[in-house]
Amino acid sequence: MTSADLECLELSKHFGGFTAVDQVSFSVPSGSFFSILGPSGCGKTTIMRMVAGFLEPSSGDIKIKGKSVLDVPPNKRPVNMVFQHLALFPMMNIADNIGYGLRRQGLAKSDIERKVDEALERIGLPGIGKRKVDELSGGQKQRVAIARCMVLQPDVLLLDEPLGALDLKLREHMKIELKALQAAFDTTFVYITHDQSEALVMSDQIAVMNKGRFEQVGSGRDLYYRPETAFVAGFVGESNRWRGKVTRAEAGALQLTTDAGLIMTGIDHGRSLAVGSQAQIFVRPEAIRVSRSGDDLAHFENRMVGKVQSLLFNGAASRAILRSAANGDDIEVSLPQSGEYADLQRGDDLYFGWAGEQANAFAAPLENA
Amino acid sequence: MRAGAKLGLFLLLTPLLLWLGLLIIIPHIDMFLVSIRERIGVGQYQTSPANYLTFLTEPLYLVTFMRTAFMSILATLLTLVIGFPVAFYIAKIAKGRLQSALFLLCLVPFWVSELVRTFGWMILLRETGIFSNLLQWLGLVDGPVEMLYNDVAMIVGLVYTSMLFMVVPLVTTIESLDDSIIEAGYDLGGSNLSILREIVIPHAMPGIASGSIVVFMLSLGNYLTPTMLGGKDSLWFTELIYSQFIVRFNWELGAAFGFMLLILSSLIVWAMLKLTGQTLEKTMT
Incomplete structure (x- = not known):
């Protein structure tokens, strides 16, 4: 049994009278690809924002590598996030985008350059450091957004429907590529999506979420062949x-x-x-x-x-x-x-x-x- | 159809062309012609650079000229420093009704004329004004204090007068910055300061540049505020132009002064754009 990189304990979030996330508990084993799958408005983004630190949970605890991070501000948490629209910094070139987090850590300039080059090598885009963000294709931006997080070696990488904006062919391709990148970086990925095929193809474990609660957590095969609730049976496949x-x-x-x-x-x-x-x-x-x-x-x-x-x-x-x-x-x-x-x-x-x-x-x- | 479209375009352009031609181009050409002639007798003129030489050789003119430029830059910088947090608050932190209410508050002072607004400052700052009385009442000063008719009062007035023209373009550009980009900055370990410096300010640069240009131009060409709040001790270049045209009836020198002001403002705006790496096209969009 490997240790859990990310653990959520009875996590809840209320907005006024509305309960967005209701007593959700789960743990993500180290090095695995965990997906939260649910229709829009089910609370999956709220969970992700709480883990990233942009929202404070109403109750419950979030632990990363066994330590509670509730008091840690987002810029100090050992998690990084790939945003839905990637949120690459348009005012910087690619190398500066990837190096942003490293500069914040106060690394020496030569170290930053070396690490950025390594990251670009790893995502298969060597030598594009001087290019501007809007000169890249959708798939390339995707990879840069992941590299920007991965150079910081986070314990957990959060991905918020990052494939939503891509066209179908590219999305199919990126599914395979994301899985390969996860294996290459050997980092825990937490992926949220409303697209079941993304979740089924890439994940080791999937949590199906509906109305703020997890309906079922299991492998894609479990969810597909042995759904535990009517919602899962209807939503998956x-x-x-x-x-x-x-x-x-x-x-x-x-x-x-x-x-x-x-x-x-x-x-x-x-x-x-x-x-x-x-x-x-x-x-x-x-x-x-x-x-x-x-x-x-x-x-x-x-x-x-x-x-x-x-x-x-x-x-x-x-x-x-x-x-x-x-x-x-x-x-x-x-x-x-x-x-x-x-x-x-x-x-x-x-x-x-x-x-x-x-x-x-x-x-x-x-x-x- | 095509002829109709052409006519439509022509009609649309007419007001603009009339405005440009009658109010900008023709007067400026005439101004220039006036500025390069020298009066040698009654009704007798010759072309010479004498007016410009007078400007360059008379220390009062030159000093006032440089002082006006410097003070305008100072007022612009102060407006930027005060306006940026205000704009950021309105664009990113305030939500919904508060946002529109704050924006309206910035606008309200402009519902009254500049003259009335400036009088407001005079009521506050004059010897028998509110601040002076307040200080006396608090026992901080013994007698009445005159806070008008100095550079500080004038700068306060200039900043106040031009605040809106800085805040509006800043709010527009800052608002166009996607929240998730700021969040990404935090997520990657950025502090408030580094996000401001590396993300928000570079993004807002076109707004900063266009706001600064407008505020600078307004300050440089302002006549009312320096006259009313600055008084005699804070001479403004526009006051010199006014006195040449109206008091001294020396249109030739006044025109030369006007042209020097035009050249100066163009130079400083050009330098500002170069300094911030912006182009005029970018700031106007």
């Missing part, structure tokens, strides 16, 4: 969802009747839903098998037939929306890319089905559907 009533429950295996009258089986992963209670059921599109003949799907508990309502071509992630013949529900399914369905047309009939263990059922809160 795509899902078909139904609301219904539990009509039979046997050792975790449930039979549910949706509001539209569809009967399906699902499992509750130990959340013990009682007969008669309201439930939400989530089924991932890729968990649904499609076929042109009903026989192939005989081993699935849930079987249906439907008409292709629309085809969503998206390369390898192509989907189809099928309208169930039974009750007119629209269900999204993944299409296998083996070419078998290349000639699928709108209005075609398809059989589809899924195993009961792929349908995740959660107790439904009464207020939000």
